[in-house]
Amino acid sequence: MIASIELGDVQVTLTEFEKNPGAYLGDHIVAVMDHGKPVGYAIGADIFEHLVALVETGAKQTAVPGRFHLTPELMQRIANDDGRSILKMSPDDFENFSE
Template sequence: MATQTLLTDETVSMTDFRKHPAEYFGDKPVAVLSNNKPTGYVIGAALFEQLMALLEQAAPEVRAQFNPSASRLAAIAARGAELLAHASDEQLGEFTEV
């Protein structure tokens, strides 16, 4: 029989997690189980930010996996500008430029 390692003290079934997901985004990680096996871990924003800061210190290249590059952001902005420039009044609805 294969064993599964749990990296946290708290667990929740996938069924319960789906019912009330916001309850599990706290300051401690929670293992989400499916068929009594861990399928993932849920952590709150503050803990995620702490983990990212530590990970970036150890391996700076990791940040690129979570943040779009400058060229990707420029492409997204250009596409947005193009869509706005060619949008009809109906598509824009009640949009007003500030």
């Protein structure tokens, strides 16, 4: 099971993303928002290559290493919801992490 507090380490409006998409690509997931709702997600090359590697090896493994990036933005979101997002996670959500 994959835990998800919110998809997207960074959020940007569709208008801003269209102006300069390269400015938002890196080693984080970008949620592209329109009228407050996600319309897509953008990822940098490193994350894409990691996902491809997971797909290629996924059939051979039952568990794959996690990539947990606790960014300041994610910490702020957790703090803003008083940690309710973490409380909803199961013990399985926290297992099999490697960094």
